[in-house]
Amino acid sequence: MITEVITAAALPTAGWALTAGLLGHKLHAARRDPLSRLWTRMPWMRRTDRLIRRHQATHALMLDLDGFKPVNDTFGHPAGDAVLRATGARLADFTAQHGGRHTECARLGGDEFVATLTLNDNDVATFTDGLAHELAQPVPWPGGPLIVTASIGIVAIADLEQPSASTVLKRVDEAMYAVKKARGGQGHRAPRRTTAAHGTEASVQPAEGASR
Structure with missing residues (x-):
């Protein structure tokens, strides 16, 4: 009888533990973009604030895919x-390998992505080119690729x-859109010693020789 009472009492506890585990999993999943598996905006901002307070992030970047809409229009x-x-x-x-010890990446939505990095100023152009x-x-x-x-x-x-x-x-949004406008999306723009921007010509196409 005592064993039966203990077993019965344990069932609600086990049920709550299972529910809490599922809720925790769903909460963690909600912080991740389901497509890219990167952080979503708010978790990235919280983590970035923490890196800034601890002086563990030196730079931030934003990227936007050039001509992404034709991919959907042409290939679905x-x-x-x-x-x-x-x-x-x-x-x-790439940021994990070249962006220093403290990196955080996120997909903001659409084809916009953002990341925080730990870089030396002299490495910024090389990093961005890479x-x-x-x-x-x-x-x-x-x-076709x-x-x-x-x-x-x-x-x-x-x-x-501050x-x-x-x-x-x-600021990184402004830097990225300045790149979009400069030379049709090509080249470098470094108006200040510690600010750099990089862009490339839009290219959305299958590789040569691939069927469409």
Whole structure:
């Protein structure tokens, strides 16, 4: 009888534990973009604020895919989703390898992505060139590999007055759109010592020789 009472009493506890575990899993999933598996905006902002307070992030970047809409229009939304997944994975991998110890990446929505980094000022241009090159690699697709380039804006957190995730997001957004306008999305723009931006010509096409 005592064993039966103990077992019966344990059932609600086990049920609550299972429910709490499921809720925790759903909450964690809600913080991640389901397509790219990167952070969504708010978790990224909270983590970026923490990195800024601890002086563990020196730069932030935002990228926007050039000519992404024609991917969806020409090859359909599944092709666009493949490009977004590849972009998220490449951004995460490249920043993990070259962006210092403290990096956080997020997909803001659509084809816009953001990241915080720990870089030396002298490494900013090399890093941005390397990331642009990585993002421009063909994305495998049944109708032919897709090639999509990116406009990348990058800013130094030390340049900002009272830096926070909100001010970082505003400034890096401005830097990225300045790239979009400059030379049709090509070239570098470095108006200040610690601010750089990089963009590339839009290119959305199957690889040469692939069927459409």
